[in-house]
Amino acid sequence: MDTDSDLSFSEEGSGVESGNEDVNRQLHNRPWIWVAINDTDRYTRPHHIHDFIQRYGPRNPPTPNASPIEYFRKLTSLEDGTNILDILVTETNRYAGQSLNNADLSHHSRSHEWIDTNVQEMSAFLGLYLAMGLVKKPTIASYWNSENRFSLFQTPSFRNIMTRNRFQLLLQYLHCNDNNTNIPRGNPNHDPAHKVRPILDLINTSFKDSYSLSRDITVDESIVGFKGRNRIVQYVPAKKTHRWGAKLFVLAESDTGFNYHINLYAGKSHTAGRIHPNGLGYEVVMDLVRPLFGKYHHLLVDNYFSSPVLGDDLFQNQMYLTSTVKETRKGMPKSYRTTRVPKGEMVVKQCGPLMAMKYSDRKTVTMLSTFATPIIEVSENGRGVQKLIPNATRVYNKLMGGVDLGDSMIQTYDPDFRSLKMWKRVLVNLLLRIVVNAYIIYKQNRGFRQKMNRFEFTMTLCQELIGNHQVERRVPGRTSTYNRLSDRHFINYIPGTKRRRCKVCEKKSRFYCVDCTVALCVGNCFRRYHTLRFYEE
Numbered sequence: 001m002d003t004d005s006d007l008s009f010s011e012e013g014s015g016v017e018s019g020n021e022d023v024n025r026q027l028h029n030r031p032w033i034w035v036a037i038n039d040t041d042r043y044t045r046p047h048h049i050h051d052f053i054q055r056y057g058p059r060n061p062p063t064p065n066a067s068p069i070e071y072f073r074k075l076t077s078l079e080d081g082t083n084i085l086d087i088l089v090t091e092t093n094r095y096a097g098q099s100l101n102n103a104d105l106s107h108h109s110r111s112h113e114w115i116d117t118n119v120q121e122m123s124a125f126l127g128l129y130l131a132m133g134l135v136k137k138p139t140i141a142s143y144w145n146s147e148n149r150f151s152l153f154q155t156p157s158f159r160n161i162m163t164r165n166r167f168q169l170l171l172q173y174l175h176c177n178d179n180n181t182n183i184p185r186g187n188p189n190h191d192p193a194h195k196v197r198p199i200l201d202l203i204n205t206s207f208k209d210s211y212s213l214s215r216d217i218t219v220d221e222s223i224v225g226f227k228g229r230n231r232i233v234q235y236v237p238a239k240k241t242h243r244w245g246a247k248l249f250v251l252a253e254s255d256t257g258f259n260y261h262i263n264l265y266a267g268k269s270h271t272a273g274r275i276h277p278n279g280l281g282y283e284v285v286m287d288l289v290r291p292l293f294g295k296y297h298h299l300l301v302d303n304y305f306s307s308p309v310l311g312d313d314l315f316q317n318q319m320y321l322t323s324t325v326k327e328t329r330k331g332m333p334k335s336y337r338t339t340r341v342p343k344g345e346m347v348v349k350q351c352g353p354l355m356a357m358k359y360s361d362r363k364t365v366t367m368l369s370t371f372a373t374p375i376i377e378v379s380e381n382g383r384g385v386q387k388l389i390p391n392a393t394r395v396y397n398k399l400m401g402g403v404d405l406g407d408s409m410i411q412t413y414d415p416d417f418r419s420l421k422m423w424k425r426v427l428v429n430l431l432l433r434i435v436v437n438a439y440i441i442y443k444q445n446r447g448f449r450q451k452m453n454r455f456e457f458t459m460t461l462c463q464e465l466i467g468n469h470q471v472e473r474r475v476p477g478r479t480s481t482y483n484r485l486s487d488r489h490f491i492n493y494i495p496g497t498k499r500r501r502c503k504v505c506e507k508k509s510r511f512y513c514v515d516c517t518v519a520l521c522v523g524n525c526f527r528r529y530h531t532l533r534f535y536e537e
Contacts, residue, residue: 032308034333034349034356040374040390047353049320049371050296052215059212061445068457069464071438075206087176087198089122095175108500110165117170120469124161125170127465129428130435133413134459140168140417141506163471176427192232192266195423199430204261207437213292216254218300219285220403221247224429230422232267241411246426250403251288254300257405258440259433261288264426281305286313293317298371300400308332308354311370315353320371322396325356327366332356336366346390348374357392367392409436413458435461489530490514491522504528 037043062070077083093116105111117125128143137143144164158164177198191197225242226233234247247265252258263284276283285305289297298320301310306323308331314321327336333349333356341347341360349356353370372392379394380386410432419425439457452460492514494500499508500519512519513526520526 032331032351034351037348037350037374040346040348041376043348043373043375045353045355045373046350047315047370050318052296052298054212054295056212056214058441058445059210061210061441064446066445067464068438068442068452068461071442072434072461072465074210074441075203075434075438078202078205079209082202084176084199084202085119085122085126087202088174089117089119091175091177092117092122092170092173096173099173110169111172113165114169114173120467121162122170124466124469125167126431127462127467128158128162128167129171129415130413130431130458130465131462132415132417133432134455134462140164140171145506160470161466162469166471174424174427193264193423193426196264196426196430199427200262200264203430203434207258207260208291211258211260211437211441213253213258213260213297214255215296216298216300216399216402217251217260217289217292218254218400218402219249219251219288219305220302220400221304222250222403222407223247224422224426225416226419226422226425228420228422232265233422234265241407246422248429249284249288250406252402252406254399254402256440257402257409258437259403259406262430262433263288278309279307282307282310285310289314289319293319296320298322298399300396300402302400303329303366306368308351308356308368311354311368312352315370320369322369322372322392322399323367324396325366325368327358332366332368346374355392357390359390359393361389361393365393367396369395371395406433406436409439409454412454489516489526491520491526494519 062074073083076085096114096116100111100114103111132140132143141164143158158167175195177195193200221236221239223234223236223239223242223244224246226245230246232246233244235244236247237243249263249265250259251261253260281301281304285299285301289299294317296318299314299322301321301323303324303326306321306325307329308325311321311323325332336347336356336358339347339358341358341364343360346357346359348358355369355372355374357367357369357374359365359367359374367390369392372390372395374390374392376388377391377394378386379389379397410429413435414432415428435458438461439454442457443451490513491511494510494512499510500512501507502509502521502525503518504525505521507521509519509521509525511522511526513529516529518529520529
């Protein structure tokens with residue numbers, strides 16, 4: 001740095017860190033010469049911060065009076081006609097056909113009743129599944145209990161929309177891709193995320209086509225909760241909601257939490273053949289933000305991703321950085337590893353456009369920025385208490401939470417049912433992100449229409465996805481020689497020791513109707529089944 005600037009430097013060794021020759025050779029031979037700054041009150045940046053003048057917000061949105069489903073369709077389809085519902089219908093029918101041809105089904109398996117699905121039914125299925133996040137019940141089957149009608153919809157219950165068996169069949173055979181199964185796992189071309197790859201690629205494209213990010217953006221990790229056995233499951237103890245699960249790297253807008261781009265981490269074994277000279281965090285960030293180069297965005301990341309190389313490369317591509325950083329990261333001032341900073345004080349060094357600050361408050365934090373400054377400012381916390389903190393700390397605390405904001409919105413109405421298939425958990429998580437992004441666009445585009453809160457928006461979307469779909473009623477009576485309503489019926493123990501689910505209350509029962517061959521509880525369930533004319537099977 002030029003000593004003729006307004007900055008004052010330490011005299012010892014001209015403020016230059018020694019012993020950085022090895023670092024220079026390892027990191028593109030860059031001269032990481034850190035100069036100490038003593039007078040932080042008179043700090044000025046060595047470069048100009050360009051104004052962010054690009055247009056941001058929704059791109060080609062629906063009309064201001066559009067219904068929620070139009071925003072949903074906008075984010076689930078592409079200009080070439082590809083859409084998520086068609087993918088799910090095609091792949092679900094194909095997978096069900098393959099599975100049933102190779103399966104040895106028991107006599108009582110519900111899979112005998114499988115028929116191919118269609119777009120209308122798949123839309124209703126997604127509407128019901130998303131609705132389960134609005135009113136929580138302990139199990140999927142409990143939404144069909146006759147004693148507890150689901151009161152969210154004006155069309156009175158799940159029973160009128162889809163039978164329980166049909167819903168569970170669709171959930172069992174739900175699929176979005178299986179074209180990569182013949183590639184061995186050790187092959188470099190094998191994609192561990194191939195099950196959800198078509199959906200992931202589609203929504204990443206539609207998000208970019210539907211929204212332009214504002215100046216402040218953030219990259220962070222997000223965990224899709226899953227504790228089953230899968231080689232890409234990660235453990236991230238810092239995450240409070242889910243510590244185990246699939247890891248997503250998300251680029252989001254700081255102010256709104258809009259998810260702009262999502263990458264699924266495929267595990268260390270998948271990247272073993274790739275060389276990351278600057279670390280995996282560097283590669284992740286550059287892959288996510290590369291399309292935004294040249295627009296003077298301001299990126300915020302945590303110390304998992306941050307490094308001097310990242311800050312310098314982003315600056316060369318007209319993008320600013322503010323982040324926390326590990327003291328031991330290559331290229332950082334070596335003195336930071338041993339320097340002890342008293343509470344309320346800081347140590348600041350400069351290297352070209354990079355400003356490194358080690359600041360101590362309740363704990364010591366090291367920050368790196370090409371945007372923020374170490375100048376002390378007045379900041380107010382959530383309780384209204386004012387405090388003096390550096391500008392870099394205030395900016396980071398205010399703008400870093402974009403991904404966490406989106407995750408909190410997703411968790412609010414997540415059905416959160418267990419599954420043995422990790423990719424199904426990821427698929428549901430992606431659908432919830434679509435709903436959240438649709439609501440963010442709606443809020444900025446609604447015009448003079450009366451505003452819906454997120455619950456009302458999601459509820460309306462579920463109703464519109466379901467539409468006029470109704471369960472096909474069977475003709476009353478049974479196909480056997482016995483009439484369910486008029487003939488005499490006898491109850492007996494089920495042969496053997498195995499219990500079966502009661503046809504009425506779905507609890508395990510040791511008894512069954514000998515003539516109807518269905519399990520029933522003695523008493524009320526037996527009476528209801530043989531007396532209600534329009535009993536729903």
